Amino acid sequence: MREKLPKNKPETTLVALFGFPVKHTLSPLFQNAAFQALGMNTFYLALEVPPEELPDAINAIRSRKFLGANLTIPHKETVIPFLDEVSLPAQKCGSVNTVVNHNGKLRGETTDGPGFIRSLKEEAGITPKGKRIFLIGAGGAARALAFSLAEAKASICLTNRTAVKGEKLVSDLKNYYPQNTITYVPFSEKSKTLRREKIDVLINATSLGLKKEEELFRPADLAGKIVVCDLIYNRKTLLLQSAQELGLKTINGLGMLIHQGALSFQLWTGKTAPIKIMFAAVK
Numbered sequence: 670m671r672e673k674l675p676k677n678k679p680e681t682t683l684v685a686l687f688g689f690p691v692k693h694t695l696s697p698l699f700q701n702a703a704f705q706a707l708g709m710n711t712f713y714l715a716l717e718v719p720p721e722e723l724p725d726a727i728n729a730i731r732s733r734k735f736l737g738a739n740l741t742i743p744h745k746e747t748v749i750p751f752l753d754e755v756s757l758p759a760q761k762c763g764s765v766n767t768v769v770n771h772n773g774k775l776r777g778e779t780t781d782g783p784g785f786i787r788s789l790k791e792e793a794g795i796t797p798k799g800k801r802i803f804l805i806g807a808g809g810a811a812r813a814l815a816f817s818l819a820e821a822k823a824s825i826c827l828t829n830r831t832a833v834k835g836e837k838l839v840s841d842l843k844n845y846y847p848q849n850t851i852t853y854v855p856f857s858e859k860s861k862t863l864r865r866e867k868i869d870v871l872i873n874a875t876s877l878g879l880k881k882e883e884e885l886f887r888p889a890d891l892a893g894k895i896v897v898c899d900l901i902y903n904r905k906t907l908l909l910q911s912a913q914e915l916g917l918k919t920i921n922g923l924g925m926l927i928h929q930g931a932l933s934f935q936l937w938t939g940k941t942a943p944i945k946i947m948f949a950a951v952k
């Protein structure tokens with residue numbers, strides 16, 4: 670769908686996406702479709718903001734012309750000191766992807782983890798409570814997911830290529846959720862663990878597969894799992910191909926992308942986001 674610009678009137682309001690780079694983002698497509706569907710005179714624009722310009726960019730959205738902003742790589746963590754308030758979930762995972770402007774006061778929120786949980790429920794009918802999740806990765810996306818899944822009372826088995834980062838995430842999770850079962854598995858033992866353990870949901874939250882394809886698991890490792898997810902949404906990864914060949918339910922990152930955007934939309938506008946229109950805009 671082609672983006673149509675709203676008429677620029679004195680009452681036009683704005684939402685900005687700050688990232689570096691931002692040229693591949695799909696967010697303007699589905700957010701502008703949502704604003705138009707609700708007849709709002711609001712425009713969502715993606716702006717390339719290098720790290721040294723982030724403080725000025727954040728200050729600019731205090732203007733009443735801005736409903737707020739989204740943040741993407743590399744700003745989700747570094748934005749926190751420039752905000753007036755940060756929600757507890759965003760404080761716990763140390764990541765903000767949404768800023769809401771309340772009359773010049775900026776509040777940071779995180780909708781990535783809740784967006785993923787909605788996608789899991791909508792696309793696979795699964796709620797995390799009591800489920801065994803095998804999570805691969807310890808970057809920004811994995812952190813956001815891990816905290817939301819732990820909050821939702823899932824047990825988590827986590828692995829990461831760089832052990833020290835994976836172990837740190839597990840230790841942070843255990844501090845906040847001592848009652849949950851949360852374990853770290855060395856990256857070299859991920860296949861063995863996956864074969865041995867009863868796992869309900871396998872999630873690839875790494876950028877492996879984003880461009881060059883490398884095998885994360887052999888198809889045989891996946892047998893018996895219920896749902897296999899990959900946060901990548903621009904291509905079908907080898908992981909999802911293997912899972913589909915085994916007849917497993919698969920989920921790519923598109924649902925998470927739209928649902929996190931829908932939750933942000935709700936925070937900026939106080940209105941329910943038109944999810945179907947947002948999906949249609951990117952399909």
Ligand code: NDP
Binds near residue numbers: 808809829925
């Ligand atoms: P980060 O750069 O913060 O983290 C990257 C992660 O990938 C780290 O755990 C890193 O491990 C791992 N990794 C990178 N290359 C390899 C490799 N060759 N082998 C094994 N592990 C590797 O990125 P994000 O967490 O922000 O994003 C991760 C993925 O999630 C991306 O593909 C991104 O597109 C996707 N994403 C999707 C979203 C959606 O809405 N669907 C939202 C946000 C992200 P190490 O620590 O060892 O470097």
